Amino acid sequence: MTAFLKTSWISSAWAAAVLLTLVASPAARAQENTAEEAARRQAVLATLPPDAARRVFGLTTTPTPGPGQPIGSYTKGCLSGAVEMPADGPAWQVMRPSRNRAWGHPALIAFLQRLAAAGEPFGWRGLLIGDMAQPRGGPMLTGHASHQLGIESDIWLTPMPDRRLDPVERNEMSATSVVAQNGQDIDSSVWRPEHRRLLELAARDPAVDRIFVNPAIKRALCREVTGDRGWLHRIRPWFGHDYHFHVRLACPRGASQCQSQAPLPPGDGCGADLAWWFTPEAKLPQPTQPARPLRVSDLPHACAALVTPAR
Numbered sequence: 001m002t003a004f005l006k007t008s009w010i011s012s013a014w015a016a017a018v019l020l021t022l023v024a025s026p027a028a029r030a031q032e033n034t035a036e037e038a039a040r041r042q043a044v045l046a047t048l049p050p051d052a053a054r055r056v057f058g059l060t061t062t063p064t065p066g067p068g069q070p071i072g073s074y075t076k077g078c079l080s081g082a083v084e085m086p087a088d089g090p091a092w093q094v095m096r097p098s099r100n101r102a103w104g105h106p107a108l109i110a111f112l113q114r115l116a117a118a119g120e121p122f123g124w125r126g127l128l129i130g131d132m133a134q135p136r137g138g139p140m141l142t143g144h145a146s147h148q149l150g151i152e153s154d155i156w157l158t159p160m161p162d163r164r165l166d167p168v169e170r171n172e173m174s175a176t177s178v179v180a181q182n183g184q185d186i187d188s189s190v191w192r193p194e195h196r197r198l199l200e201l202a203a204r205d206p207a208v209d210r211i212f213v214n215p216a217i218k219r220a221l222c223r224e225v226t227g228d229r230g231w232l233h234r235i236r237p238w239f240g241h242d243y244h245f246h247v248r249l250a251c252p253r254g255a256s257q258c259q260s261q262a263p264l265p266p267g268d269g270c271g272a273d274l275a276w277w278f279t280p281e282a283k284l285p286q287p288t289q290p291a292r293p294l295r296v297s298d299l300p301h302a303c304a305a306l307v308t309p310a311r
């Protein structure tokens with residue numbers, strides 16, 4: 001029974017992933033430097049119709065004015081009134097500035113600043129912030145099925161260096177994977193107690209809905225965390241995510257057009273849910289892009305209105 005339930009749960013997860021996941025692994029993508037990402041962007045553009053949501057949102061370089069408003073779901077939505085994360089702060093630096101993806105709802109900006117400050121006393125000098133959202137959210141030309149509402153961000157598992165990186169470094173520098181080559185566990189030569197503390201701080205933040213990490217990281221947390229394990233259920237295993245983690249905030253208060261995700265199942269997620277990720281089934285090839293690209297008209301009307309020129 002358990003096995004059946006597991007299989008059906010995973011099947012629906014796969015079905016969702018088939019619809020939503022892009023061509024290569026998220027891990028490979030976020031490591032891309034500027035030239036690699038630009039080349040793939042061009043290759044993708046060549047295949048897309050004019051009204052493809054990825055094309056239209058991916059080529060829009062400015063936000064709309066007004067209050068921050070996430071519209072739709074994490075994987076089919078957009079953001080009006082986006083705010084740009086400052087490239088530098090006392091305890092953060094925004095990476096990959098050439099991508100123009102450091103936009104978000106004010107709640108995301110506030111969360112990142114809060115986490116950056118909270119991490120410092122625990123030995124995490126500062127955050128290297130990866131992709132957040134595009135200026136109007138929406139699907140991206142490269143990488144990420146989600147990140148569309150402006151309430152999600154990638155954060156590198158590499159601590160911030162003790163100096164300001166220049167723009168070239170931010171576009172070119174690679175993060176370090178904390179997962180062993182065989183994918184079975186963390187790489188003990190890289191993994192530090194500070195990684196665990198940073199993930200705990202993030203998971204305990206009241207704005208956070210869930211956090212995605214590589215299954216090997218979840219396995220390490222399940223083994224290492226003692227005392228109050230109540231935050232562990234918010235840490236969810238997913239493909240890739242070996243050198244960054246992905247924070248997904250819940251819909252901010254008052255965001256009436258933001259669609260919440262189903263609540264997480266109870267429990268710390270350290271049992272059968274986690275074990276599945278280390279079975280042969282989990283090693284099957286990842287789903288690829290669906291044949292029919294999402295059009296702007298497939299998104300909520302309010303999203304289409306964000307990118308349609310006024311007549």
Ligand SMILES: [Zn+2]
Nearest residue numbers: 144153154246
């Ligand atoms: Zn992400």
